[in-house]
Amino acid sequence: MGASNIARGQIVKGISYLVLELSFIFYLIWRGIDDLAGLATLGTKEQEMVYNEAKGIYEVVKGDNSMIMLLLGITAIFVVAFFAIVWKANLKSAIAAQEYKASGKKVPGIIDDIRSLFDSNLHKLLLSIPIIGLIITTVLPLFYMILMAFTNYNMTHQPPGKLFTWVGLENFRIMLMSADKLGYTFWRIFEWTLIWAVMATFSNYFLGMFLAILINSKGIKGKGFWRTIFVISVAVPSFVTLLVIRIMMNDHGALNILLMELGFTSKSIPFFTNPDIARITVILVNLWIGIPHTMLITTGILVNIPSELYESARIDGAGPVKSFLHITMPYMIFITTPYLITNFIFNINNFNAIYFLTGGGPSTLEYFKGAGKTDLLVTWLYRLTVESWDYCYAATIGIVIFLISAAGSLIVYRKSASYRKEEEFSNG
Amino acid sequence: MDKKTTTLNQRYCNFIPLSGLLLTLSIFLPFFKVKDSQISKSMLKLFVMFADDRALFEKSRMLQIIILLMASSVVFVLAASVFCMLCRKRISALLSLTAFLFASLSAVVILFTVTSAVNASGLIEGKFLVRFLGSGYWSYFILSFTGLVFSMLTCRISPGYIVLTVLSVIWLVPIAWIVMISFRAEPGSYTSYFFPKKFTLDNYITLLTDNSQFHYVKWFINTTIVAAASCLLTSIIVLSTSYTLSRLRFKGRKRFMDILLVLGMFPGFMSMIAVYYILKGLGITQSLLALIMVYSGGAAMKYYIAKGFFDTIPKSLDEAAYIDGATKWYVFTRITIPLSKPIIMYTLLEAFMIPWADYIFASVIMGDKYENYTLALGLFLMLDRANIATWYTRFAAGAVLVSIPIAILFIALQKYYSASLTGSVKG
Structure with missing residues (x-):
């Protein structure tokens, strides 16, 4: 990613695409794949008390925390979706750069890009803060809560002590x-x-x-x-x-x-x-x-x-x-x-x-x-x-x-x- | 016709003496009637008793006043009615206006004092209740107001004043009451009497200086910081979102508007648990920063009122600027914003009020960290079962202090509040 931009002289843009791609791959390996898998199971190992013979007492062995897993899983989905958008933007800008080159016009540099944010792309500038705020404080939490309606996360299934799991439409059936x-x-x-x-x-x-x-x-x-x-x-x-x-x-x-x-x-x-x-x-x-x-x-x-x-x-x-x-x-x-x-x-x-x-x-x-x-x-x-x-x-x-x-x-x-x-x- | 009578509305003129005469007749009907002890007294009877033997009423000065009020208002109304029949001049209409005003005010005063007056007089055994008042009183009550309405109509004064006065009393009494309680010297939540026996400033002083249990001043500062910061942030978000959606055209604009609308229909705090864990992940729970983020994060969803306002600013202004080579940023900051004072004021005010009065998010985020509480949380805490006995009057003082800044802001800015919904350019 980004190679096309660099080749056509949009150095800053190209490098930032490259960095984004690398960090995404790093995230996937470090967390993302596990998190996505965790979303499907919501944890398999329940917290239990194990007798420690050396000390002669019962000790808590940490199990999976369904709630954290659900939250991380959703975050992973959002990161993947974000990356998909970046990828699409990358393709678009590569094509645009190529077209500029082909038609013999000057390829817009980073300064032109920033300037366009105040003019033809003003909507991107003005909507960036609102959208980031919305995603963190509204969209992400909402997804989390919506998914929760399809689990059995009630009083008797409280993490970290207990696991909860997917139950499909059961809650709606009971309720309605x-x-x-x-x-x-x-x-x-x-x-x-x-x-x-x-x-x-x-x-x-x-x-x-x-x-x-x-x-x-x-x-x-x-x-x-x-x-x-x-x-x-x-x-x-x-x-x-x-x-x-x-x-x-x-x-x-x-x-x-x-x-x-x-x-x-x-x-x-x-x-x-x-x-x-x-x-x-x-x-x-x-x-x-x-x-x-x-x-x-x-x-x-x-x-x-x-x-x-x-x-x-x-x-x-x-x-x-x-x-x-x-x-x-x-x-x-x-x-x-x-x-x-x-x-x-x-x-x-x-x-x-x-x-x-x-x-x-x-x-x-x-x-x-x-x-x-x-x-x-x-x-x-x-x-x-x-x-x-x-x-x-x-x-x-x-x-x-x-x-x-x-x-x-x-x-x-x-x-x-x-x-x-x-x-x-x-x-x- | 002379000039004065033309200003009178003759249509209602005949109704004045009619209600006046009917009112006079009500003195023959039973004024109060106690079912159990078969006591029934008409106003006339009370007048006669009063004239006959003043000693009967010695115990209750209030009852004497009531009887005097009734007698004088009936005489006054009767005189005015007769006068009104004889000459239809402005002066007679005004006279009957005063008479009926006097009568209806007396009727209200009587309604609120008759219980204690009769109880003190010893005229009846047992306790007196308002429902013992008989047809005599109620016809006096209703007719005095009917007469008042007709006199006002005749003088071309809107009877709407009566409604407005009654409503004002309803709306001002709770406010006056809390102010009164905040100066009450006797502590405790419940007293067996309505009006305090002693007034003091101590509630305010303790509230502001005693930090052993509640940090009122700290809370006040917290709330101000949170409200001011999120007010600024929210306004920036709301204005830029609504401007973008109103003026700039780009792909996916309608879809974005629909998404915002849909998001806004979920109950706001349905997601509070998730928000809490996200903030915990960021390591900022129980802090003011977290509150500011929560209050302003979703602000984009409140775009529609401001958008409606921007929609009314003529597009020709923008176009003229574009022809002169202005950028969109220039048009937004130098042309649109200066024209939008009402909506900016409205947005600022709304954005300030919400964090100032929010309870739910603050309670979930702050948990038990008392020194970071906002006023809503803190005041609610004062009414806790454990605190209410000592903190009740101080709560009242706190509530008064909370309301003052908002009230001043609101009264100063109210003209923008209604102007913002009607658009920028009139005509």
Whole structure:
């Protein structure tokens, strides 16, 4: 590799290709082949206790660590894929160099290459850091977790003590199609996640928009003042608000004490301990957090609706309700569809709102390992990883969440105006 | 017609005296009714009792005030209604506006004080509850607000103010409450009363100086470092990705956008365990650097809002520059970036807020290394069962201090926040 570039005068480029190739071969021999083989088996030697006669004690003999092997195996795959890309680039640049030579033009040197990064190849320069970051912190870990869904890496198979191995689609079968407690829990939590996401997204959207319209309506003076009042609550970090509200609405919290002191109720309301009330509470509290946010975002769009539309509607005799239904709503929905989708996905994954408020509780014995009635799939995923180390089930849930979000939104998003008509804004 | 009446909205004028008269009638309905002991008293009865024998109410000054409030507001409303019927001038509309405002405010005050007032007076046996309030009170309550709305409509003042005021109270009370708790002198998480008995600054002082258990100041510095660094890195990544995707044309652009979209649909922390082991492999777990990497690594996935903004900048600007021989880099840094102030502000702000408030990644990465904790982790720790009794009020102080910088930033930059979603060039 690289010989062709060197022969045609691109010394630096040629040498770097050569170095890359050599280091790749070195990597393969040193680690890569073993790692790839390990990926297939995930370890064969289990850690065991062996009696050491000389010392007269049991000693731990290290076995294979399935988890490290899985991770290294995936890294090896990525290195191979990276090398394939380099190899392809090498071929391309060799051909290009040859063509330059053949047509009698000057072959671009390293300085020209660097200069092109700021001009015709600017996209390569600008995307390099984002892509490297993505691969290390997102793509690689994701592959790892996706593969984990096809293993039996649960509480009883914890490395380094135990091995885990490939089980194919077994986790999906248990989770989605069996009458097992795990399956039962999954469907109940799945139901609640969807209800929550729909309720949280749409209630916030419409009420937030209502607030924005109210503040922007003609008769209201001091718009900045009113907006600021609501912005204050957006500005407080959400974990602070949620923790504060959790304390306030506790069984012996300030809200209950206040309600009793004022005589609204004779005993404290179980905001977080009764399953049904807890579900209503989290939706309401989420409104408290979400409405100002939506208000802020929709305000900008509302201000930009062309006022001629309203004028002509008024001349045609449309009242405020009619012009809202036929001008404001369609316009807003048109512009905010991507926002609505991202918000829906955000709510499916709204870890903070649930974890800080209820911690998923009230937990119930009907569910797998004490999952709670307000647990969303994500908080359940978190508890499965952090509390009970059932990584394979957590990974399975992660994939299911992905499928839900992907299925709906990719279709809608690709159909939405801002994706299809991206050219029209700037050209029109 | 004279000039003043034209500013009035005559359509609603008749409803003012109507609600006023109905309101007056509500004094004959039972004000409160205790089912168990068969006690039922109308407002009129209370007025008569009050006028008759003031000693009956000696025990509860609050109840005296309530009765006075009700009596005066009913008289006031009645007078305004009659006045309104007789002359339809701006002055009468304004008068009824004040009367109904007074009545509705009294109704709210009564709602919140009646329990303690009646309990103190000894008028009934046992405890009073709000649900004992009868049809008399509720019609007084509803009619005073109806009257208020009609008077506002007549004066061409938007009744939206009522809704906004109520909502503001709902949104400000929790914030005011936490500020109040942060100054409370009595420690402990639960008190049997709502308003603190004594106020102090000690919570703040202890929080900032006592490092024996929690390193609040250190956490604050950590969070600031992490948030600032990842804010910068994230913004660079987001802006360059979205600019590339919006303006530069190259092979695989649409596919790259789709890949980013798909990646963004996996729950972000599904991969946290793997991230943890990768960071461990790099030897940087439990460090601030690891956090910065985690927060900004995947930033490219958040390209779409900024891309939408860049899409609205007219392409003709770029083309003019290209004709003059500018490179793409020059166009990006000298033409596009200066035009994109709103979206840059928006990106910076969002990128700053996320690490400032994140809990999950920080908790997985930091484990038990307390001195490298961020504020979210630390504050959550203070509410731990073992700490809550002593640290509760200090938690409140901490929460207030966390919110102040963000609140200032946010209020200062809010105009960019909504402008960023609407595009660069208006019209």
